[in-house]
Amino acid sequence: MGAVLKPLQRGLAFLGSCLLATGVAALECSQPAPDPSRIAVAGGSLAEILYALGEEARIVAVDRTATYPVAARELPQIGYVRNLSAEGLLSLQPTLVLGEHDMGPPAVVDQLSALGLDLLVVPERFDAEGVAAKIRCVAAAVGRAAAGEALVAETLAGAVTAPAAPDAPRGMVLLGLRGGSPVAAGRDTSGSGLLAMAGVRNALEGFEGWKPVSEEAMALAAPAFIVVPERGVADAGGLDALLAHPALRLTPAAQAGRVITMDGMAMLGFGPRTVATAARLRKQLQAAP
Incomplete structure (x- = not known):
């Protein structure tokens, strides 16, 4: 005692x-x-x-x-x-x-x-x-x-310094599924910052903050690629289950299999690893067909 x-x-x-x-x-x-x-x-x-x-x-x-x-x-x-x-x-x-x-x-x-x-x-x-x-x-x-x-x-040392070009691919950062809807990064978020640091554009730049995205909004956004934390994939029941969601399955990203999973804190924590993570994301996108 x-x-x-x-x-x-x-x-x-x-x-x-x-x-x-x-x-x-x-x-x-x-x-x-x-x-x-x-x-x-x-x-x-x-x-x-x-x-x-x-x-x-x-x-x-x-x-x-x-x-x-x-x-x-x-x-x-x-x-x-x-x-x-x-x-x-x-x-x-x-x-x-x-x-x-x-x-x-x-x-x-x-x-x-x-x-x-x-x-x-x-x-x-x-x-x-x-x-x-x-x-x-x-x-x-x-x-x-x-x-x-x-x-x-x-x-x-490895930071991308050039801003996203007008013809740069438009992508999306998802946290995962919340309440049955995909939650994605609008402007003024760590997810949007990650995309900018990778030299690509945010397909949801018209939204502010982290938002649940409807099927209609996802269809209009039409992300060419999706980045999602490993935990978000696991919580959704795996990558196949995540991409089978009605709001995601018909996006160009899901159709082409352009989905990138990364460590969540490295992606979104904006600590020492995030700059290198953004540079790695840029390389992965450049290497993708």
């Missing part, structure tokens, strides 16, 4: 000390964190950056999106990036909470700030420069600005 109670007692003591703090301790990307020795990470891309910088020993917890590298999956969990557990997070006594732009819920973020915890919410932009800015932000927070610049140079 004592072994069970001690971690809880330490967490409650830490919470008590936090309650004595005042003000909002929100940090900016340009400044080093006062004490980055124990980092709770809400966002798989941020965990990837810390590992790439060789700073994984600082991580005391991650959320469920931290799946790469494999070692990150063994760390204590604090829920999902948009649905964090404040109690679980506080019990691990972090000195810094590092979160992606959509960390939440808002009530938990407000609670962490009100308790005086150092909190750095990293801005998101769905392009190569956005990835570079995210790396620099994390590197500065842990006092590794020079290492961050080296990682930026390595990450951007």
